[in-house]
Amino acid sequence: MEFHNILVPVAGAKADEGAIELACRLANRKNGSRIFAVHVIPVERSLPLDTEIASEINRAETILTHIEEIARRRNCLIETDILQAREVGPAIIDEAIEREVDLILIGVTYKKHFGQFCLGDVLPYVLKNAPCRVLLDHQLDESEV
Amino acid sequence: MYIIIAGGGVIGSHIASLLAEEGHEVVVLEQSREALENIRRQLDVKTIQGNSATPTILKQAEAERADLVLAVTNNDETNMVTCFMAKELGAGTTAARIRNPDYSGYFVAQTKSPTATRKIVRPKKLGIDVFINPEAEAAREIMGILSSFYSTPVENFADGTVQIREFRVEDEALVDKPLSQIEFLKPCVVAAIVREGEVITPGDDDVIVLGDSVHLVSAREFMDELGGMFSAPKRPARKVVIVGGGQIAFLTAEGLQRQGVMVKVIDSDADRCRDIAAKLEKVVVLQGDGTDRSFLIEQGVPSADAFIATTDSDELNILCGLLAKNLGVPRSLVAINRPGYIPLAEAIGVDIAALPTLLTADKITRFVLHGGVISTALLEGQQLEAIEFVTSPTSNIADKKISEAGLPKEAVVGAIVRNNTVIIPPRDEVVQPGDHVIVVSPLPAVHSVEKLFQ
CATH class of the missing domain: 3.40.50.720 (NAD(P)-binding Rossmann-like Domain)
Incomplete structure (x- = not known):
């Protein structure tokens, strides 16, 4: 299976590294496939959407620099972007539409909330609204072992 | 490259x-x-x-x-x-x-x-x-010096666990003794001796002369104690006077203001003074001549902990630094752009010469990195380079004793960091894969050192 444009949302979790490595393997470099890594900064409604939150931007830059380094080690070209939105899920979908991606690849771990398995808010929204295939790359959380 | x-x-x-x-x-x-x-x-x-x-x-x-x-x-x-x-x-x-x-x-x-x-x-x-940003780098370096006990910049390696610092020898107890006979208070390696601008790779029989500078490699926690052997520590600056209203002065004043330091900025240009005063609320800005002795006395410069000269003119900065020294200011720092002026500034007793040019070059060498290198720093007016290598299993130096590894004779291995443990001095250690090795070498010998780690 080949993909031309792959979107990988990253949040700074360990699972992001595996997702980027998988994206590098799935991208067909000969056909000019492109990988886009995005980090979305959620902005509280009490603040204007245009607010520049320096600490969040610095954190995002650190995350994306690390992701670029992983891609570079695998000889993969990657484009990175920082987005700012009220909700993370819709921002990912908007980006997927704008970039015309054919795959959204997200690294996930088995999360529990009040003892119950939980996907959180973002993943269900992406799964429901994505204009393309969505691949969840489950990785074993070492703390679960 | x-x-x-x-x-x-x-x-x-x-x-x-x-x-x-x-x-x-x-x-x-x-x-x-x-x-x-x-x-x-x-x-x-x-x-x-x-x-x-x-x-x-x-x-x-x-x-x-x-x-x-x-x-x-x-x-x-x-x-x-x-x-x-x-x-x-x-x-x-x-x-x-x-x-x-x-x-x-x-x-x-x-x-x-x-x-x-x-x-x-x-x-x-x-x-x-x-x-x-050379000016921002210079301001950062000046602030680092002012907040420490010694008037020399420090270089950090292996996530800050190992430091390299230059100390001027002011204690006569150390003078005229072979290095092997000096009892250092804590484990350390003398990576270089600087005598009248010339760098000497130290051997066991080399002696230190009053006025020499030594580049010392040690674990971070021991550095202050070791520094006390060479020169008297100075208290971190709480009252600072800056001459010159340029970018370095502004950034330094801004940073010091944030740390709660009392700052006075002196510049001869009225517009620049007004601009700085408008931006920095807690900084006292004075329009005047930084080389006017009576003006400096009037403004309380003799009671300052540190004096910084950052005008656009190297010559003026050196003159201001000298004047401040003469007025009894314990620390006098000057910004110089021409490396050729360093010996002159040092000869007249100006403690530190912060050089935007050298700092820029230093920053650049940090990312002109070669295989196995993860960090570098230029020392002693760029005659020496301190390099941190990570040993790969296939490198030429792996599994060899340092003394038998074939390092150029001018290069000194300052420390090995193995699994977060600092090994100093590392002379008889066998270098293992994964070790972080900190080497101090003159620039022309850097290539030969690198080959061992490739």
């Missing part, structure tokens, strides 16, 4: 000489025929005359095969366009000297819909991988 340097001014030519000495293939692009002629006379590098921001000149310089493009002209915009063009032509890493902090900041892009996702515009998107 193939390196293109756009701009043949003081910084450009200095970096070119440094990189050429390390054996890199260097091309300098410069518009001024006179500046190019100077570089041609002094350095063994290729030169091209023309505007580095134009694709024609960059193509002529073969930007597509450049591993590194350094844009260090006097103009921020030219530097930005040079990096952008070079990146588009296929250059590897790009670095630009950008003085205006607005260019290296982030901003949120506007959208037509008020609720739409905003994109953060990042400086990286301009094709610049590394932003170099």
Whole structure:
């Protein structure tokens, strides 16, 4: 299976590294496939959407620099972007539409909330609204072992 | 590496000489025929005359095969366009000297819909991988010195667990004894002795002379105690006077103000004074002549903990530094751009010369990194380079004793960090894969050292 444009949302979790490595393997470099890594900064409604939150931007830059380094080690070209939105899920979908991606690849771990398995808010929204295939790359959380 | 340097001014030519000495293939692009002629006379590098921001000149310089493009002209915009063009032509890493902090900041892009996702515009998107602000680097270094007990900058390695620091020998108890007979209070390695500007690789029988400087390698927690053996510690500065209202002065005053330090800025230009006073609320700004002795006394300079001279003129800075020293200020720091003035500044007793030129060059060497190197620092006016290597299992030095590894005789292994444990002195240790090895070497011997770690 080949993909031309792959979107990988990253949040700074360990699972992001595996997702980027998988994206590098799935991208067909000969056909000019492109990988886009995005980090979305959620902005509280009490603040204007245009607010520049320096600490969040610095954190995002650190995350994306690390992701670029992983891609570079695998000889993969990657484009990175920082987005700012009220909700993370819709921002990912908007980006997927704008970039015309054919795959959204997200690294996930088995999360529990009040003892119950939980996907959180973002993943269900992406799964429901994505204009393309969505691949969840489950990785074993070492703390679960 | 193939390196293109756009701009043949003081910084450009200095970096070119440094990189050429390390054996890199260097091309300098410069518009001024006179500046190019100077570089041609002094350095063994290729030169091209023309505007580095134009694709024609960059193509002529073969930007597509450049591993590194350094844009260090006097103009921020030219530097930005040079990096952008070079990146588009296929250059590897790009670095630009950008003085205006607005260019290296982030901003949120506007959208037509008020609720739409905003994109953060990042400086990286301009094709610049590394932003170099010599003035900001100099201000950072000055603040680091003022907050410590000794008037010398410190270099950190292995996540800060190992430090290299220069100390001037002021204690006669250490003088005229062979190094092997000096009982150091804590484990350390003397990586170099500097005598009248000349760097000596120390052997066991070498003696220290009063007025020498030593570069000491030790674990971070021992450095202050070791420093006390060489010279008396000074208290961190709480009251600082800065002469000159330029960018270094502003950034230093801003940083010191944040730390709660009392700062006075003196500049002869009324507009600049007004500008600084408007931006820095807690800083006292005075319009006056920094070389006027009676004015300085009137403004309480003799009671200051530190005096910093950062005007645009190197000569004026040295003069101001000397005047402050004469008035009894314990620490006198001057910003100098011409490396040739360092011995002069040191000879008249100015404690530290913060050189934007050298700091820029230092920052650049940190990312002109070779295989196995994870950190570097230039020492002693760039005669020495301290390098942190990570030993790979296939490197030539792996599983060998340091004393038998074949290091050049001028190079000194200062420390090994193995699984977060600092080993000092590491003389008889066997280097194991994964070890972080900190080596101090003169620049011409760096290549031979690198080969051992490849």
